[in-house]
Amino acid sequence: MIIAIDGPAGAGKSTVAKTIAKKLGFLYIDTGAMYRALTLKAIEEGVSSGDTARLIALAANTQIILRNNPDGSLVVFLDGRDVSRLIREPRITQVVSDIARIREVREVMLALQRDLGRKQDAVLDGRDIGTVVFPDADKKFYIDAQFKERVSRRYKELVALGQEVTFEEVDADLKNRDTIDSTRAVAPLKKADDAICVDTTDMTIEEVVATVLKEIKLSGRV
Numbered sequence: 447m448i449i450a451i452d453g454p455a456g457a458g459k460s461t462v463a464k465t466i467a468k469k470l471g472f473l474y475i476d477t478g479a480m481y482r483a484l485t486l487k488a489i490e491e492g493v494s495s496g497d498t499a500r501l502i503a504l505a506a507n508t509q510i511i512l513r514n515n516p517d518g519s520l521v522v523f524l525d526g527r528d529v530s531r532l533i534r535e536p537r538i539t540q541v542v543s544d545i546a547r548i549r550e551v552r553e554v555m556l557a558l559q560r561d562l563g564r565k566q567d568a569v570l571d572g573r574d575i576g577t578v579v580f581p582d583a584d585k586k587f588y589i590d591a592q593f594k595e596r597v598s599r600r601y602k603e604l605v606a607l608g609q610e611v612t613f614e615e616v617d618a619d620l621k622n623r624d625t626i627d628s629t630r631a632v633a634p635l636k637k638a639d640d641a642i643c644v645d646t647t648d649m650t651i652e653e654v655v656a657t658v659l660k661e662i663k664l665s666g667r668v
């Protein structure tokens with residue numbers, strides 16, 4: 447069974463996806479983490495986000511492995527190295543959308559994501575899961591929230607991670623990524639026609655999880 451969870455940054459989709467996956471015993475696949483891991487490698491190797499040819503070659507020669515801990519948390523390995531924390535740093539967040547807009551980079555990630563999802567029941571979160579990666583997903587959700595609320599959540603999350611960011615910086619970053627992610631030519635962020643939309647602005651994470659779980663259970667397959 448495949449559950450697709452899409453939506454913009456800061457809407458709460460990773461927390462929901464992770465919690466749902468743990469409750470159902472499914473694999474949790476954070477597709478944004480894959481783009482982030484590749485972005486980290488590009489930065490470390492001095493490849494600029496405008497150097498499309500080198501980025502495509504890099505994507506083809508990079509091993510990205512996602513593992514779920516028993517507590518539901520995610521571990522990301524980049525060429526065998528645990529980069530779970532590093533990929534959340536602002537230097538990654540600032541350029542990841544520029545790298546994720548490259549068609550050939552997305553093709554490499556798409557193959558990886560489909561491969562993982564075909565092997566076992568999975569919850570995938572991202573921007574194009576219900577529209578491109580698994581258009582036949584068993585259940586699709588589009589998790590959204592008002593812009594200011596998303597900025598506020600992401601800001602608190604980063605502060606909790608010990609990062610020194612201002613509210614204004616997070617606001618500018620989300621604005622920028624929303625624009626790039628939803629206007630790019632390949633697999634833009636978009637609600638799939640058959641996705642269930644959940645506006646989480648005034649909801650707690652528990653309420654969102656309950657809403658999503660209820661819908662999944664209606665399918666009678668879990």
Ligand code: DC
Pocket residue numbers: 455477478479481482542543546547571572573574575623627
């Ligand atoms: O969900 P996130 O913030 O970790 O994602 C980081 C970036 O990766 C996001 O700005 C756009 C890109 N992304 C994408 O293009 N397609 C996906 N399926 C997931 C993420």
